[in-house]
Amino acid sequence: DAMVIQNPRYQVTQFGKPVTLSCSQTLNHNVMYWYQQKSSQAPKLLFHYYDKDFNNEADTPDNFQSRRPNTSFCFLDIRSPGLGDAAMYLCATSRAGLNNQPQHFGDGTRLSIL
Amino acid sequence: AQTVTQSQPEMSVQEAETVTLSCTYDTSESDYYLFWYKQPPSRQMILVIRQEAYKQQNATENRFSVNFQKAAKSFSLKISDSQLGDAAMYFCAYRSAGIGGKSSGDKLTFGTGTRLAVRP
Numbered sequence: 001d002a003m004v005i006q007n008p009r010y011q012v013t014q015f016g017k018p019v020t021l022s023c024s025q026t027l028n029h030n031v032m033y034w035y036q037q038k039s040s041q042a043p044k045l046l047f048h049y050y051d052k053d054f055n056n057e058a059d060t061p062d063n064f065q066s067r068r069p070n071t072s073f074c075f076l077d078i079r080s081p082g083l084g085d086a087a088m089y090l091c092a093t094s095r096a097g098l099n100n101q102p103q104h105f106g107d108g109t110r111l112s113i114l
Numbered sequence: 115a116q117t118v119t120q121s122q123p124e125m126s127v128q129e130a131e132t133v134t135l136s137c138t139y140d141t142s143e144s145d146y147y148l149f150w151y152k153q154p155p156s157r158q159m160i161l162v163i164r165q166e167a168y169k170q171q172n173a174t175e176n177r178f179s180v181n182f183q184k185a186a187k188s189f190s191l192k193i194s195d196s197q198l199g200d201a202a203m204y205f206c207a208y209r210s211a212g213i214g215g216k217s218s219g220d221k222l223t224f225g226t227g228t229r230l231a232v233r234p
Contacts, residue, residue, distance in 0.1 A: 040227070
């Protein structure tokens with residue numbers, strides 16, 4: 001089945017130690033999104049890639065970066081994680097321009113900071 | 115900017131009964147899309163139902179239906195014959211229909227969510 005896959009499901013890192021979360025998709029969607037979701041809150045969009053074009057949200061901290069080496073893969077890099085960055089990180093994809101087509105989400109990666 | 119409001123942080127329903135989750139939104143746009151997403155504990159967020167603003171007919175997907183009131187900017191979700199597997203966080207989301215180009219993609223504006231408990 002076509003899907004959005006996030007690895008790992010759980011990630012533990014140390015305060016200040018860089019960490020990378022990965023997302024892959026088999027849907028051939030041209031847009032990929034990264035969200036941060038804290039407990040019992042709505043997902044907060046960090047940035048998205050429209051094809052190869054990176055689009056950062058205005059309030060996304062500089063600590064968060066992203067890479068999209070090809071259509072299928074997208075990475076979230078946190079350069080120096082702080083305790084406040086502990087959260088669930090959701091990857092989503094969509095085929096832009098297809099009107100009412102929804103975003104498809106991965107299972108998420110739960111990040112813990114020690 | 116659009117905003118989405120879910121005024122019920124938590125709801126509870128008896129198994130087999132019907133429950134309605136409320137959602138209101140604010141927009142100056144005339145064409146847009148509305149979605150309800152379900153997020154079970156520690157599981158993937160999945161689409162429950164979608165509605166195009168230009169359609170007057172309310173969307174229905176099996177036990178799930180919406181009451182879309184465009185003038186009132188209201189988009190409630192009705193779950194009939196509730197099942198234990200319906201227990202989850204439900205998010206209402208808004209998306210503009212305009213082609214915003216690469217800087218906007220198909221960005222969603224989410225509400226704060228409603229946690230639904232189903233009592234056996």
